[in-house]
Amino acid sequence: MLWMNRRFPFGDIERTLDEMNRVFDIFEGPSGLRSMPRGTFPAVNVYETDEAYLLRADVPGVDPKDLDLSVAENTVTLAGKRNDVEDNVRYYRRERPVGSFTRTLTLAERIDADKVKADYKNGVLSVSVPKTQAAKPKSIAIKAK
Amino acid sequence: MKEQELAKKQQAEVTRRDGGEPRMFVPLADIWETEDEIVVKLDMPGVDKEHIDIQVEADTLTVCGQAGETPQGRVVYADRQIGSFCREFTLSRDLDRNKIAAEMDAGVLTIRVAKAEAVKPRRIEIAAAK
Numbered sequence: 001m002l003w004m005n006r007r008f009p010f011g012d013i014e015r016t017l018d019e020m021n022r023v024f025d026i027f028e029g030p031s032g033l034r035s036m037p038r039g040t041f042p043a044v045n046v047y048e049t050d051e052a053y054l055l056r057a058d059v060p061g062v063d064p065k066d067l068d069l070s071v072a073e074n075t076v077t078l079a080g081k082r083n084d085v086e087d088n089v090r091y092y093r094r095e096r097p098v099g100s101f102t103r104t105l106t107l108a109e110r111i112d113a114d115k116v117k118a119d120y121k122n123g124v125l126s127v128s129v130p131k132t133q134a135a136k137p138k139s140i141a142i143k144a145k
Numbered sequence: 146m147k148e149q150e151l152a153k154k155q156q157a158e159v160t161r162r163d164g165g166e167p168r169m170f171v172p173l174a175d176i177w178e179t180e181d182e183i184v185v186k187l188d189m190p191g192v193d194k195e196h197i198d199i200q201v202e203a204d205t206l207t208v209c210g211q212a213g214e215t216p217q218g219r220v221v222y223a224d225r226q227i228g229s230f231c232r233e234f235t236l237s238r239d240l241d242r243n244k245i246a247a248e249m250d251a252g253v254l255t256i257r258v259a260k261a262e263a264v265k266p267r268r269i270e271i272a273a274a275k
Contacts, residue, residue: 043225049218056214058190058225060252084186084253086177095173096188105222123190123252 041097042078042125046105050137053107053129060123061096067125071113076129077104109135170226172208172254176234180266183240183258187232190225190252197254199247206234206245208254239264 047054057078059067067080079102112130119126175186187208189197197210213227236242236258244259 040224044222045216045220045225046222047216047218048221053221054217056191056225058188058252060188060190061186062251084175086184089177089179089184092176092178094175096175096186097173108221122192123188 040103041101042103044078044103044105046107050131052131053111055105055125055127055129057103057125057127058123059120059125062123064120064125067120069116069118069125069127071111071116071129073113074107074110075104076107076111076116076127077102078125078127079103111135169228170212170230171232172230174232181260183260185234185256185258187254187256188252189230189249189254192252192254194249194254197249199245199256201236201242201245204236204238206236206256206258208232208234208256 042057042059044058045056047056055076059078059080059082061084062080062082066082067078070077070079079100081100082096082098084096084098107129110132112132115130117128172187172189174188175184177184185206189210189212191214192210192212196212197208200207200209209229209231211229239261241259241261245256247254247256249255
């Protein structure tokens, strides 16, 4: 049974497995926009408003019961495992990462750990992380004499 | 510039950060064979099944689609793959093109292609000599 794949630009599929189990710190401030190399699992986007951060993590095929989300002062850690492996079959390609993973995101401002909400849909975990009152921008009235 | 426009611009910048490659990516796949079929599993987190197009033409199975979302505020970090994706697979002659099924579950697309009857393993009964 010959299966070939014509369009595959990455020659480094196997590295995805090596890149798991690492802990990454991100975010240096508004100008600290940067991305991890392809293959980091799970891939994450972080959006920010005045009120909150919104995290989106790609965790396709992961049972939400196997996800562990924890928050501290200004960090969010997502850990879990994906055991998506078939027994007694002949594999031709195994590019999808399996095993345990941990990713820690360090956010610029303090967060309200009690109000963090998360939901899982279509293999994406969405986490809403409100900022603490102190961290929200305040408008200061300027008095004229 | 309005905040929304700015977010869009930042999102566009994010997608260009990987060495200026075009906004097209290749979803990761597992491919395996059982006695009866070939199975292809592709990671497509956050993609609606309405945004996936699976085509079979001659010896080629093509899976293309769109991944993406509207940024929910200012983008401060992004490494999820967004934009168009496409991946092609060549079907061997031993596969039955009329028996292809696809299913989407938890952001994973599973495509099953049945083997032609002629190539499936068969048990040969041994007739008793008369």
